[in-house]
Amino acid sequence: MIRISTILAAALVALGLAAPAFAQDVVIPRESWTFAGPFGTYDKNQLQRGFQVFKEVCSNCHTARLLAFRNLDEDGGPEFSEAQVKALAATYTIDDPDADGGKRPGTTADRWPGPPQTPADLKAAFGLVPPDMSVLAKARNVEQGFPAWFFNYFTTYAEGGPDYIHALLNGYEDKVPAGATDAEGKPFALPDGKYYNSVFPGHAISMPPPLTDGQVKYAPGPDGSTVPLTVEQYSKDVAAYLMWMAEPHLDSTKAAGFEVIGFLILLSVLMYFVKQRVWRNEH
Amino acid sequence: MDHQTSKYVPSNPVVRWVEDRLPLINFVKPTLIDYPTPRNLNYWWTFGAILTFMLATQIVTGILLAMHYTPNAAMAFDSVEFIKRDVNGGRLIQAIHETGASFFFLAVYMHISRGLYYGSYKAPREILWILGVIIYLLMMATAFMGYVLPWGQMSFWAAAVITNIFGAIPVIGDPILQLLRGGFSVDNPTLNRFFALHYLLPFIIAAVVALHIWALHVPGNNNPIGVEVKDKTRDTVAFHPYYTMKDLYATVLFCIPFAWFAFFAPDMFGHADNYIQANPLVTPSQIVPEWYFLPFYAILRAIDFNFILDSKLLGVIAFGGSILILFFLPWLDTSKVRSGTYRPAFKWFYWVFIANFLLLMWYGAQEPATPVIGPFTVADTSKLSVVYYFAYFLVILPLLGRYEKPRPLPSSISESVLKAPKAANTTTPAMPAAH
Numbered sequence: 197m198i199r200i201s202t203i204l205a206a207a208l209v210a211l212g213l214a215a216p217a218f219a220q221d222v223v224i225p226r227e228s229w230t231f232a233g234p235f236g237t238y239d240k241n242q243l244q245r246g247f248q249v250f251k252e253v254c255s256n257c258h259t260a261r262l263l264a265f266r267n268l269d270e271d272g273g274p275e276f277s278e279a280q281v282k283a284l285a286a287t288y289t290i291d292d293p294d295a296d297g298g299k300r301p302g303t304t305a306d307r308w309p310g311p312p313q314t315p316a317d318l319k320a321a322f323g324l325v326p327p328d329m330s331v332l333a334k335a336r337n338v339e340q341g342f343p344a345w346f347f348n349y350f351t352t353y354a355e356g357g358p359d360y361i362h363a364l365l366n367g368y369e370d371k372v373p374a375g376a377t378d379a380e381g382k383p384f385a386l387p388d389g390k391y392y393n394s395v396f397p398g399h400a401i402s403m404p405p406p407l408t409d410g411q412v413k414y415a416p417g418p419d420g421s422t423v424p425l426t427v428e429q430y431s432k433d434v435a436a437y438l439m440w441m442a443e444p445h446l447d448s449t450k451a452a453g454f455e456v457i458g459f460l461i462l463l464s465v466l467m468y469f470v471k472q473r474v475w476r477n478e479h
Numbered sequence: 480m481d482h483q484t485s486k487y488v489p490s491n492p493v494v495r496w497v498e499d500r501l502p503l504i505n506f507v508k509p510t511l512i513d514y515p516t517p518r519n520l521n522y523w524w525t526f527g528a529i530l531t532f533m534l535a536t537q538i539v540t541g542i543l544l545a546m547h548y549t550p551n552a553a554m555a556f557d558s559v560e561f562i563k564r565d566v567n568g569g570r571l572i573q574a575i576h577e578t579g580a581s582f583f584f585l586a587v588y589m590h591i592s593r594g595l596y597y598g599s600y601k602a603p604r605e606i607l608w609i610l611g612v613i614i615y616l617l618m619m620a621t622a623f624m625g626y627v628l629p630w631g632q633m634s635f636w637a638a639a640v641i642t643n644i645f646g647a648i649p650v651i652g653d654p655i656l657q658l659l660r661g662g663f664s665v666d667n668p669t670l671n672r673f674f675a676l677h678y679l680l681p682f683i684i685a686a687v688v689a690l691h692i693w694a695l696h697v698p699g700n701n702n703p704i705g706v707e708v709k710d711k712t713r714d715t716v717a718f719h720p721y722y723t724m725k726d727l728y729a730t731v732l733f734c735i736p737f738a739w740f741a742f743f744a745p746d747m748f749g750h751a752d753n754y755i756q757a758n759p760l761v762t763p764s765q766i767v768p769e770w771y772f773l774p775f776y777a778i779l780r781a782i783d784f785n786f787i788l789d790s791k792l793l794g795v796i797a798f799g800g801s802i803l804i805l806f807f808l809p810w811l812d813t814s815k816v817r818s819g820t821y822r823p824a825f826k827w828f829y830w831v832f833i834a835n836f837l838l839l840m841w842y843g844a845q846e847p848a849t850p851v852i853g854p855f856t857v858a859d860t861s862k863l864s865v866v867y868y869f870a871y872f873l874v875i876l877p878l879l880g881r882y883e884k885p886r887p888l889p890s891s892i893s894e895s896v897l898k899a900p901k902a903a904n905t906t907t908p909a910m911p912a913a914h
Contacts, residue, residue: 234743261557262557262560262564267564327755330560331560331754332754334746334751334754335751335752335754335755336751337751348744348747349740349744349747352739352740352743352744352747353744354744354746356751357751397764442754444564445563445564445570449570449571449574449742449745450742450743452571452742453738453739453741453742453743456738456742457735457738457739457742460731460734460735460738461735463731464728464731464732464735467724467727467728467731468728470724470728471724471725471727471728474720474721474724475721475725478518478716478721
């Protein structure tokens with residue numbers, strides 16, 4: 197007979213040999229996100245604030261080609277009202293060869309129009325075209341060492357992207373820290389047009405520090421509550437928003453998961469008794 | 480084939496009319512209903528049914544995805560995002576297909592491990608085993624090509640690295656490489672042919688599965704004691720309802736962790752870089768295959784030295800050989816005893832083999848320069864694992880059959896079942912926690 201304990205022992209031996217080899221130079225802290233874990237859902241107010249940061253700051257340079265205005269009033273997202281989204285879309289001008297003059301006001305069916313500059317302008321300004329933000333939060337991750345990735349299977353940790361973005365936005369240093377070295381151990385030399393970021397791989401990032409305290413003026417929440425107008429708060433809100441933009445159906449997927457797993461557990465119990473009943477006389 | 484089967488005459492006149500002309504029920508009855516199955520099969524024998532279920536799941540979700548997917552290098556990435564965002568239930572269909580690939584491989588590794596432990600490859604089941612290895616190879620090809628379809632960075636670079644392996648073959652390597660890629664580099668023609676083949680291969684797998692089941696039904700199932708059925712009434716039960724119900728129960732149990740990942744963490748087994756659209760000009764910092772290919776990837780990379788042949792070709796030989804060696808397993812294992820339960824020395828080598836396989840999996844995910852113990856890196860220590868992998872098949876199994884003294888076997892299946900105390904009966908779910 198193959199015993200489970202033997203298998204676990206074999207797996208632990210293999211993993212134990214693996215453990216010492218993991219090391220990481222920057223530790224990116226795990227933030228507490230409302231959408232973490234099987235029970236997590238997006239915080240509508242946070243997504244609305246995050247959208248404001250995205251709209252007023254990020255989208256000046258970054259595109260988000262997969263986002264449509266209509267997504268902003270869909271369930272499980274920022275859930276702006278339909279009227280708000282219509283009004284917002286109408287403030288943008290969309291290139292449309294079929295319209296008079298080749299331009300028309302935006303509608304909710306339109307995709308996010310992107311920054312006014314061309315990619316070539318942006319490349320001239322920053323040295324590269326800023327990445328599209330549609331699925332950016334899923335395209336970034338935090339490296340997980342041995343015990344962590346194993347526990348992630350049970351906690352369903354999938355927030356490496358927002359954790360990284362939050363850490364990156366708070367990782368800027370005004371000056372290269374004393375004693376900083378590059379990958380080869382030589383004193384760190386910051387190339388022209390780059391900024392020092394302790395979280396970014398290689399530490400020389402092309403994006404200037406995008407956020408400053410008090411830069412985005414949040415309106416008070418529906419219940420009159422306010423949040424601090426700090427880089428820390430902005431970066432959390434925008435990271436949450438980017439996660440929603442990358443994974444817009446997270447809430448409904450998890451809700452379906454509970455129904456499916458609940459059903460499967462019930463069915464497995466029933467199947468167990470059916471099987472026992474069938475085998476009763478053969479035992 | 481089976482003398483216990485009697486001809487079934489339907490009482491409904493319409494069904495009888497059809498049955499007289501096309502005897503479908505009488506075709507299915509001996510193979511899926513009356514099929515005599517050893518009564519002592521444990522839960523490791525349920526993975527056959529689980530795999531059939533997974534194949535069906537992948538085909539159904541795959542067809543739904545193909546209805547919305549665009550196999551074009553400029554549009555593939557966005558079309559997968561379109562499925563996730565705008566197709567009704569699209570995120571779920573995609574998540575089930577993506578997670579399903581991992582659970583399909585998890586189940587096939589369980590199934591193969593069971594065959595290795597209980598000697599299911601031994602006479603008279605050699606062809607059954609070989610068909611299984613063919614299915615496994617087809618699964619690998621299908622999974623690899625499916626991974627390329629979303630056209631993310633990992634998709635693209637995995638395609639480049641894996642097709643490149645074939646380029647190392649002397650003389651015919653280059654033409655094969657160009658045929659696989661449809662050109663000199665991975666591009667739109669590669670994506671198009673991979674999509675066509677990714678759609679085709681699962682149906683070929685289904686056909687080989689039919690042969691696999693046919694080849695199973697000639698000698699009948701192996702079983703945990705490895706002693707053949709001697710008395711049909713005492714040693715076997717009908718497949719239905721005994722094993723249909725047990726297999727269904729196991730399949731439902733298997734679906735619980737499957738659903739856990741599909742619904743709560745669908746990208747857990749994937750790589751973040753695959754959310755970046757393929758870019759031939761930017762190489763990812765580390766190219767890693769999916770977890771189920773890692774042991775073989777580790778074997779490929781471990782051969783980084785020249786020995787008579789060039790290291791690249793040698794690596795490809797080791798890589799291909801590590802899978803192809805399974806075809807010869809029925810003749811490499813010289814022991815007359817099937818079940819590992821009655822082979823005291825084999826057991827140890829078997830479990831070391833399993834641990835070694837997991838270790839190779841870990842090596843495959845690391846950079847070769849990663850330190851392991853003292854001054855030794857992955858590139859060094861993984862060579863030991865490669866040696867053990869091949870030694871298991873080429874040295875240990877052939878010699879063990881000669882020198883090992885097996886424990887005495889029970890004289891029959893019914894004896895082994897009746898002798899066991901009731902609580903430890905193999906037909907009770909001794910290990911539901913396994914799923």
